[in-house]
Amino acid sequence: MTEQILSGTALTDPAVMSRFVADCRRRWSTTDDRVAGTLWWYSTSSVLLTELLTRLAEIDLAADPSLDRLRVHVGEDGRVVNAYPGGLLADVAELPAALRAAVSPVLVTLSEVSGVRLPPLWAITTDAVANTLLRVWREQGAPDRGVAQASWLVAEMGSPLPPARFVEIEGKPLVRRVSCCLIDRAGFAACASCPHQDPEVRYERMLAASRLL
Numbered sequence: 001m002t003e004q005i006l007s008g009t010a011l012t013d014p015a016v017m018s019r020f021v022a023d024c025r026r027r028w029s030t031t032d033d034r035v036a037g038t039l040w041w042y043s044t045s046s047v048l049l050t051e052l053l054t055r056l057a058e059i060d061l062a063a064d065p066s067l068d069r070l071r072v073h074v075g076e077d078g079r080v081v082n083a084y085p086g087g088l089l090a091d092v093a094e095l096p097a098a099l100r101a102a103v104s105p106v107l108v109t110l111s112e113v114s115g116v117r118l119p120p121l122w123a124i125t126t127d128a129v130a131n132t133l134l135r136v137w138r139e140q141g142a143p144d145r146g147v148a149q150a151s152w153l154v155a156e157m158g159s160p161l162p163p164a165r166f167v168e169i170e171g172k173p174l175v176r177r178v179s180c181c182l183i184d185r186a187g188f189a190a191c192a193s194c195p196h197q198d199p200e201v202r203y204e205r206m207l208a209a210s211r212l213l
Helices: 008-012 014-028 034-060 092-114 116-139 143-157 199-210
Strands: 004-007 071-074 082-085 166-169 172-176
Touching: 004 014, 004 116, 008 014, 008 071, 008 092, 008 199, 014 034, 014 092, 034 082, 034 116, 092 116, 092 143, 116 143, 116 172, 116 199, 143 172, 166 199
Parallel strands: none
Antiparallel strands: 004 071, 071 082, 166 172
């Protein structure tokens, strides 16, 4: 497929979403729509939230996540590689409700197309918010503010998002994932912070990751 710029509303179109899931199946060499759908949201949520939340940390302004104002850049291999918000919200306090309203129909469509249940998709959303804000604030030398801001945003978005979880290792806050991207079901090693590991193994892998920061 050629590169495309789509309206954010395209992410709620079952036909478009079916193509995303099919592209992800091929990309990850899996025949399981549930695995492909989970991996699609794992990567796509990171891209979307990086664009939507970076301003929140950098200049205390919130991008408008409304799907009808959002433009989504899709690469030749079918991956969502960038997103372009259409403006700013009048007040940062509007962000939790606006973000939930934008994400919800995307997840409903993905669930219907791929068979992934909604709770795991919302859990991935929590981790994407947490990772995005922690990363941006870490780059500014204030990771604790990333922890606080992510915790606030996820809590204000409300159920069914699980709370954002963090752990401090050697003085560095890290996201303690509440979700699983299922990458191990596609033949790859699980993420360092995957919750489906022995706690001691998870800690040692996260310790190794923290020393690279």
